[in-house]
Amino acid sequence: MIALDYRDKRPIYEQIVEKLEKLIVCGALESNTRMPSVRSLAMELSVNPNTIQRAYAQLEQDGYLYTIVGRGNYVTCEAEWKKGRVQTVLKEFTEVLTKARETRVPRGELMALFDRIYPEKEGENT
Amino acid sequence: MIALDYRDKRPIYEQIVEKLEKLIVCGALESNTRMPSVRSLAMELSVNPNTIQRAYAQLEQDGYLYTIVGRGNYVTCEAEWKKGRVQTVLKEFTEVLTKARETRVPRGELMALFDRIYPEKEGENT
């Protein structure tokens, strides 16, 4: 389900958070789906349950999961996490653009990338 | 010259790297200029010389500085660091766009930001 990179300097729990976040955002983990239990995921990834616990706690705080004690962790419905997520992305987008301007990256190069990665589709994403 | 934010989560040396990088990119520190000595900058910022040493080492590795042993640290010429810099920015740009697509951020919203931050100017940046 998830591959950990022990050479990565970031803490393990953060990697797990990032990976799970992606799975939730892309829709691989649907709303109200039950996540693997703390212990089972810990076994699967060969890490300590505390580490998984921490990752789940972070995801809960970020609005991606909700916890029912004694039952398990569940994925929140999309509308729940989408708002904050969009804001975060827009902020990051602004930052990288500012950086690009400072570096005087040719505008055309950015536009080309933009169109390639985020093609304009009729009736979608608009 | 540089203001440190001790409440920032990132290590001090990283903040210094970032600030100096900006000064070099924006042209405030011109090519082949001699940087302040490790000890003097350490004094000025009230930090451990080791911290400055580390920042300079990082900047050298990133291609912004070159060292002449016994003489000091100098800013590399623009062409030198620009290549790496542009590549970095483009990679970051790609990543954030991918993230935006996954999150299904409306394309128009990104375009609007793009045009505002990076306005099209005739004969420049193209």
Place this chain on the structure above:
Amino acid sequence: MIALDYRDKRPIYEQIVEKLEKLIVCGALESNTRMPSVRSLAMELSVNPNTIQRAYAQLEQDGYLYTIVGRGNYVTCEAEWKKGRVQTVLKEFTEVLTKARETRVPRGELMALFDRIYPEKEGENT
């Protein structure tokens, strides 16, 4: 009769206690009325009978219910639970006021809230 919120952090039995308490206090469940049996309420709410049992036990301890073995659980008469209830509320009121004073919340702001939530009516509640 009662809606449970599984995303609530509090244990289920506590939620049930709170809901039933409200129903008793507001008069929806009158004095000496027989409460639904443990098993039937458990069925209705789709929870474990133990959970209902625990909620009833808590309510009995708080003075809202009394049990006649073999007959069922009954709502105590108003005068019975009112004393304890008033005391509890006054204690909570004192605590939150103390907290407000420590935080130096403007007195006027509290007064405004007070008047809005608890309007002075002639001949009532005095």
Place this chain on the structure above:
Amino acid sequence: MIALDYRDKRPIYEQIVEKLEKLIVCGALESNTRMPSVRSLAMELSVNPNTIQRAYAQLEQDGYLYTIVGRGNYVTCEAEWKKGRVQTVLKEFTEVLTKARETRVPRGELMALFDRIYPEKEGENT
């Protein structure tokens, strides 16, 4: 500095958070003061450093502390935490008042308490 109550059902770290929060709010711990180190406070309270760590993390998240890795934890300036704090208190005040109204607690009794705990002082708290 702090007395723990092991009979209390709440987790230890939460008790510590509450106690420290009070000390900060009442001004006993002034802004930008350095808190005792994780290890030393753990020793003093005879608990595990992880427990203190958790308490400090919570306080940081709530805006009462900021952390400088390698240096220690510091109290944030008052304006930082005051805003959220006031809001919390007002919400609690509203809740308890609503509860009081449902219980039909005599308005006069509340008013008396109010005046005793939060006396009107000229030129202050208004």
Place this chain on the structure above:
DNA sequence: GTGGTCTAGACCACG
């Protein structure tokens, strides 16, 4: 020295 992370193993409340 500091805080941050992680492991191994334990106990508890909840349902």
Place this chain on the structure above:
DNA sequence: GTGGTCTAGACCACC
């Protein structure tokens, strides 16, 4: 069986 808390002890980056 589930998540939540806690202990004991360890290693790391940073300054």
